[in-house]
Amino acid sequence: MVGFCVDFYQVRGGYNFSGQIKCGGAKNLSTKAIIATLLSDEISILDNIPNIGDVEVTKVLLKKIGVYFEFENGKMTISPNQINNFTIKPEHNILYGRLPILLLAVLIHKNDSVSVPKLDGCKFGPRSTDFHFDILRKFGISIQENEDNYIAKKTKKITGQNISLPFPSVGATEFALFISVLAEGISVLENIAAEPEIMCLIAMLQQMGAKIHWISHNKIVVEGVKKLHGVNYRIINDRIEMASWAVLAACSDGVIDIETVDHIEWLSTFLGVFQRMGGGFKRIDNGIRFFKKGELKSISIETGPYPAFSTDYQPMITLMMSQANGISSIHETLFEDRLSHLQNLKKFGVKSEIITKCIGSSCQFSNQNYYHSAFICGNTKLESPNQIIKSENLRSGITYLIAGCISKGISKIGNTNLITRGYENILEKFKLLNVDINLIK
Ligand SMILES: CC(=O)N[C@H]1[C@@H](OP(=O)(O)OP(=O)(O)OC[C@H]2O[C@@H](n3ccc(=O)[nH]c3=O)[C@H](O)[C@@H]2O)O[C@H](CO)[C@@H](O)[C@@H]1O
Ligand SMILES: C=C(OP(=O)(O)O)C(=O)O
Known part of the structure; x- marks a missing residue:
């Protein structure tokens, strides 16, 4: 948008x-899948990406951080090996939706300090980010906000944690996943959301080499790995x-x-x-x-x-x-x-x-x-x-x-x-x- x-x-x-x-292709998977490919340094190819406003915004974010991509007929090829910007300033004519905080979860693996625009998206209540902030603090990452941005800082290695969400939030589940797949050691994520788009995102991360085990319909165990690979994945x-x-x-x-x-x-x-x-x-x-x-x-x-x-x-x-x-x-x-x-x-x-x-x-x-x-x-x-x-x-x-x-x-x-x-x-x-x-x- x-x-x-x-x-x-x-x-x-x-x-x-x-x-x-x-x-x-699914709006609520495609943008997250694009962001997930940035967890690897290798080239990924995503298919059935819809030509919608939210994907346009994701493309704007990719350009801002130095990711090269091609997008034609629903096929997106993403080369994330030259990310060079970790401070993303908002542009006031762009509505970023729920995407910047997910980008933060990925980029914090690649740099000690990350700054992203605040969230908007459809307005139907405050749509707080407190669960995300609690997850960051649990992983030992500090978070501050100013008028326009969230600023996260990491001072030590990210290690696995036990997280139990207060509510099965889609965004917070994806956020915790992106942090835990590359954390050192085991994370247990409980009371997570298990929307079809999240199940697919998990399947895609597994194909990238992530070790994620389902324990029940709302609990997973994530064994952190050192690196993830590129993937060829079709969006539902x-x-x-x-x-x-x-x-x-x-x-x-x-x-x-x-x-x-x-x-x-x-x-x-x-x-x-x-x-x-x-x-x-x-x-x-x-x-x-x-x-x-x-x-x-x-x-x-x-x-x-x-x-x-x-x-x-x-x-x-x-x-x-x-x-x-x-x-x-x-x-x-x-x-x-x-x-x-x-x-x-x-x-x-x-x-x-x-x-x-x-x-x-x-x-x-x-x-x-x-x-x-x-x-x-x-x-x-x-x-x-x-x-x-x-x-x-x-x-x-x-x-x-x-x-x-x-x-x-x-x-x-x-x-x-x-x-x-x-x-x-x-x-x-x-x-x-x-x-x-x-x-x-
Ligand atoms: C881009 C995307 O995928 N959007 C979907 C996602 O939004 P989104 O991920 O924003 O919605 P959540 O599942 O997080 O929201 C569920 C509830 O949790 C609360 N909450 C969430 C996070 C947080 O840090 N603090 C907090 O209090 C929200 O205010 C809400 O009451 O899931 C919603 C619920 O299925 C869908 O309507 C949206 O289409
Ligand atoms: C609420 C929606 O989207 P977002 O969370 O991106 O605002 C939606 O897809 O209906």
């Missing part, structure tokens, strides 16, 4: 959308993108075929909910077909760390709830403020009530006054708002685009860069599905 923009998508909705499209397809197209198919009563060569298994949590709501899917020769099977039905869902229902599916599924028969509920347990899209969806006609109480089990936000649960009315006919709806983040953006597709009239969705940071060729893909959509500059 490089820069800010005033462009908006204009979409004419109100009919069925069908067609065939290709799913991109993006399960959140697939889910987005599934919601469009179900809500518009269309049939959407997604070309994807691998791993629809990773989508199984989503598929369970989708089917219960009346969505249908079928394995086809080269991928998966999504459609609406019958009347859409209401449901109660809580988000959670994998294999529970991923928070990244949540905005799209709340839109699908508005098209179901009856009242649904959602309980967002990962992020304190990830229901703000419901306010904008009201402008399309979606009726919801957002509350501070936990609907279902009690979560980390209980009794804290965060609006993190909601009831959503079904059977709602949507109409395009007569104003530009600005995406607050990546998944709310795609949700508004889908809302535009199923609304009567012409909808305008702004902050397009927040959508293209995670969705490859989004305009072309909507067009392939017969959507009347244009980018207005």
